[in-house]
Each structure stands twice: as C-alpha cells, then as structure tokens.
Amino acid sequence: MNVSFYIAKRYLLSKKSHNAINVISGISVCGVALATLALICTLSVFNGFRDLVADFFTAFDPELKVSVASGKVFNPADQKIQSLCNLSEVAVFSEVLEETAMIQYKDRQTMVVIKGVEDNFEQLAPIDSILYGKGSTTLRDEVADYAIPGVDLVAMLNSGVRFLEPLIVYAPKRGSKVNLTNPSNSFITERLFSSGLVFAVNQAKYDASYILTSIEFARQLFQYDKEVSSISLRLKNGVDERQAKKKIQQLLGDEFIVQDRYEQQLDTFRIMEVEKLISYLFLTFILVIACFNVIGSLSMLIIDKKEDVITLRNLGADDKLITRIFLFEGRFITLFGAIIGLVLGLAFCYVQQTFGLLSLGGGSAEGFVVDAYPVSVHIGDVILVFITVLLVGFLSVWYPVRYLSKRLL
Template sequence: MNFPFYIAKRYLFSKKSHNAINIISAISVCGVALATLALVCTLSVFNGFQNMVASFFTAFDPEIKITVAEGKTFDANDSRIQKIRSMKDVSVFTETLEENAMVQYKGRQAMAVIKGVQDNFEQLTQIDSILYGNGRFILHDSIVNYCVMGIELVSKLSSGVQFVDPLEVYAPIRNAKVNMGNPAASFNMQYLYSPGVVFVVKQQKYDGSYILTSLDFARKLFHYTTEASAIELKLKPNADVDKVKNEMRQILGSSFVVKDRYEQQADVFRIMEIEKLISYIFLTFILMIACFNVIGSLSMLIIDKKKDVETLRNLGADDKLIARIFLFEGRMISMIGAVIGIVLGLALCYIQQKYGIISLGETQGTFVVDAYPVSVRLSDVLLVFVTVLVVGFLSVWYPVRYLSKRLLLK
C-alpha cells in the first residue's frame, strides 16, 4: 500500500488528541457533501424542466421540419422536395403554409397565425393529446372549412370552445396596393367554422396566436397555388433522426433548412442551458468556499501531528513525503464528501420524482406541474463528481504545501 495514503487514512479515521479536530473534519465532509448534493439536485431539476418543455413541443411540432433558407415560401412541387417524399425512412409527409392574418368574432379582433395543413396532420403529430372539447379534429368538409384555435386566442375573442357564428379571417391581397378610398377592398375575407375543439400546448407562442385549418383554405386566403412555407415530416419508428437529417441536407442543398424537433425550439433550450450553466458555476463557487473548511481541518491536524512528523523525519522521511500525507488527507475528505453528497442527492431526486414533496406553489393547478420536475442524467452526475474532486484537490494543494513548511519547521 502507498505509505502516505496509509498514514493519511489512519489520521482521518483515528481519534485525535483534540476532539475539536474530529468535529472540524466531520464539518468539512458535511460541507463538501451539501455542496455536492446541491449540484446534483439543481442540475437534475433543470433537466426535468427541459424534458417537460420538450414534451409540450412534441405534441405540436413535427419530428423534422424543412423551410426555405431565404424568403417565406417555396414551390412544394420542387423536384428536390419530391425526392424527400420518396425517402424510405419518411412515414408521414405533409405540406404546411403559415401566414399572419386578422381574425374577428362578433366585433372582437386579434392577430393570428393561420397554419394551413393537409388532412394527414393528425398522423404527423400527437394533436389528439392536446385537444379539448366535445367535437373532433376536422379541417374541412364538402361545404365549409373549420379552424382549431389555441385556448388563449379563444379567450381573446370570447368565442367559446364551440361557436355557432363563423370566424371572419382577413388577409391583405398579395402584391396589391392598398386602396385608400376603400381599404376593405384591399383585403381578402373568408369564413371559418368551429369543429368543437381547441388545442392547449401550454405555450403562449401557440395557444395565443395559432389557428389550424386546411391547406387549401390557407392557399386561397393568401392567394397561393402550390406554394408552402414548410414541409413537416414524421419518420418511421426505427429511423436515425440525425442520419436522415444529414441525407436530406445533402439532397436539398443550401437553399433549404432542415431542423429536428429540438432545433426548431433552439432559443428556448439555449436559454435553459445557459441558466443551467450559470447555476453550475455559482454552486461551484459555493463548493470552493466549503473547501476552506478542509484547509482549516488540515492546518489543525498538522499542528496536532508535529510529534509524529518528527518521528517520520527521524526514520528518513523528507518534507515532500510528509506533505503528501496531508494532501491525501484533504483529498480523502473531498472524496468522501463527494460520494456522500451524490448518494444523498440521488436519493432526494428519487423521492422528489416519485412523491413530489417540494411543490411549486400553494395554489393547485396554477402551474403546468404541481412539483419540481426532476430528471437525473449520468453525464451530470459524473460532471459533479469530477468537479468536486478537482476543486477539492486544487484547494488543498497549495495551502498544505505552505502550511507543512511553516508549521513543521525542523
């Protein structure tokens, strides 16, 4: 066994001549353990929020979305787009068209995003999981076109989930000048009817402005023929998303942009990653402060073991070997604190995940979830473990070398 490690282990677990040293050593371990526990729990909570947000997006956003690099629309009959349609890994292929319009219901007005989709949109996303009402998801029949609105937009218009009177949709006539004498003549107006359902994504971007309707209605309203603003795709169950995405980029070239589900919401996830990183940095500083307790414990141990050091020197030990003994002592305190903190952190995350003991607020149903969501990732646990060891080892290296020279003078 390594001699300095053996002596350090004896010093750590044996009783000291002064009981205060044992107490300070225990406090040092607890300080490192608490900082480690805070790191594990905080990073896991951020992971939980990321997974929760991702679950909301998956009910509305497609698995892969293709848009044009410049401009708003492109010809859906483009030969490159048709190659994408015939790819073996593509399960559902649908054209969509999004444009802004003004909607009005019984005198109440609001700006909305009209999203025209094809009839296979139900197969593309899990739209049924976010629908509320007594009706069903339908875009059109042989007589009229229907609209499925976000719940917040329904509240703005005060139309109710199932309205009887038609929704008026106004869009400026494309490539036409505004007639100042009769401005109403510069707008195209169409009617949409209620199918008896609304969607609730629990994201203001969608719930407050989006209206789903048929693609033919959207093209008629905005004076398009075969144009689309996006191609939305669902892949087969065993398809490799990254591989298929790269193949599509090679086929389409630089004229189109191909994004997976997370890239479509890159801004949201980037903000959450930045918040997670800032929290990690602040908690690492707290860990560094906790490591000062280790330095105090080692300084008192060095003074307490002066006689042992004299004996070791008489046996031929040099200052370098003696310093290594106390370095191992500090590293063992950091290691034990890291292990205890990780174990307790994982236990607390499990309890929170299973029972939700820490709630977000007292009012039931005010938030999307009642308790803090938790998701433990192995990469984060390893990051925390390495961080604690590195910070703990570096924080005791210089102080031990300095103290061993000043306090253990021959």
C-alpha cells in the first residue's frame, strides 16, 4: 500500500489531539457535501422544467419539420419532397401552410398566425391532450371553414370557446400595393366559424397567436395554389430520430432544413440552457468558497502533526512524501463530501419527484401548470457534478498544501 495514502487515511479517521480539528474537518466535509447537493438539485430542477416545456411542445409540434432554407414557401410536388413519402422510417406525412393575418371579432382585432393543416394533422402529435371544449376537429366541410384558436387568443377576443359570430380574417393581396384611397381593396377577407374547440399549449407563443384551420382555407386566404411553408413528419415507432433526421437531410440537400422538436423551439430551450449554465457556474463558485474550509482544516492538521512529521523525516521520509500525505488528506475530504452530497442530492430529487414536497406556491389555483417543482435527474449532470467537485477540490488544496508544508514544517 502507498505509504502517504495509508497515513492520510489514518489521519482522516483517527482522533486528533485537538478536538477542534475533528470539528473543522467535519464542517469541511459538510460544506463540500452541501455544495454538491445544491448542484445536483438545481440542475435537476432545470431539467425538470425543460422536460415539462418539451412535453407541452410535443403535443403541438411535429416530430420532424421540413422547411425551405431560403424563402417562405415551396412546392410539395418537388421530387425530393415526394420521396419522403416512400421512406420506411416515415409514418405520417402532412403539409402545413403558415402565414400572418389579422382577425376581427366584433369590435376587437389582433394579429395572428393562421396555421393551415391537412386532415391527418391529428396523427402527427397527441393534440387531443391539449384540446378543450365540445366540438369536432373537422376544419372544413361543404358549408364553411372552422377554426381551433389558442385559449389566450379566445380570452383576448372575448369570443368564448363557441363563438356565435364568425372570425373575420384579413390578409394582404400578394404582389399588390396598398391602395391608400380605398385600403379595403388591398386585402382578402375570409370567415372562420367556431369548431367548438380551443387548444392550450401553456405557451404564450402559441396560445395567444395561433389558429388552426384547414390548409385549403389558408391557401385561399393567402392566394397560393399548392405551396406549403413546411412538411410535418411523424416517424414510425422504434425509429431512431437522429438517424432518421440525418438521412432525410442528406436526401433533401442544402435547399431544405430538417428540424426536430428542440430545434423548432431553439430560442426557448437555448434560454433555459443559458440559465442552467449560469446557475452551474454560480454554484461552482460557492463550491470554491466551501473548499476554503478544507484548506483551513489541512492547516490545523499540519500544525497538529508536526511531531509525526519529524518522526517520519527521521525514518527517511522526504518532502514529497510528507506533502503527498496532506494532499491525500484534502482529497479524501473532497471525495467524501462529494459522495455524501451526491447520495443526499439524488435522494432529495427522488423524494421531490415522488411526493412533491417543495411546491410552487398556490399550485394550479394560482395559474401554475404543476403544483410542485419538477425534477428530472440526468446521468450526464451527475457525472459532471462529481467531476467538477473533485476537480475543484483537488486543485484548491494543491498549492496551499505545498505552500503550508514548506512554511509550517
């Protein structure tokens, strides 16, 4: 067994001549453990919120979205696009046309995004989980075109879920200038009737500005023949999404962009990642401060073991061996603190995930989507925290131990 390792282990576990040293060592372990626990819990809560938001988007966004690299619309009759239908990985192929328009209900007006979809849009994502009301998902029949608006948009227009009067939709005529003498001639006007349903994604981006309707209505309103703004795809069960996305991108080339759900909401998830990174850096700084307790503990231990060091020198120990003893001592404190913090952090996350001890305040009654802080433990974060604690702890004691060993011994 390594001599310095063995002596350091004995120093850690044995009783010191001054009880204060044992107390300081215990405080050092607790400080590292608390910093580790805070890192695990904080990163897991950020993961929980990220997964929660991803679940909301999952019910509205397609698994894969194909859009043109330049411009707004493209012809779905393109040979490359049609070849997607024949891919073994694709289960559902659906055309989508999105454009901005203005809607009016009685005396209220606002700008919205008209999302025209095909009849198979229900097969793309579990949209039934975000639909509310009593009605049909049929968006077009022989009589009229129907709308499924966002819940916040309904509140903004004060129309109610089943509005009695139709929504008046205005869109500028393509390729024409606004006639200042008679502006109404520069717009196309259409009507959308109530389907008896609204959707609630719990994201203002959609709930306050989107209206689902038929793609035929969207083409008629925006004066397109067959053009679409995107193609929505759902993959077959068991198909690897990354591999399928890579294959589709290679098939379509640089003219088209293939996005998964996270890339479709890149801004939202990027903000969450930045917040998570800032929290990680802030808590790592707190960990560095906690490691000063380890340095203080080692300083007291070096002073306490002066006589032992003299004995070791008489037995032939050199300066490197003596320095390694106290380096191992500091690393033991960091390692034990990291292990204890990881165990407590994972236990706390499990309890929070199972019982929801820490609530968000008033829960759903106060407008929150969930009652308690969501938690999701990722193995990558656990490994990152463990490596961070060990790295910070080991580096923080390296120079002080070498310096104190020369000064005090």
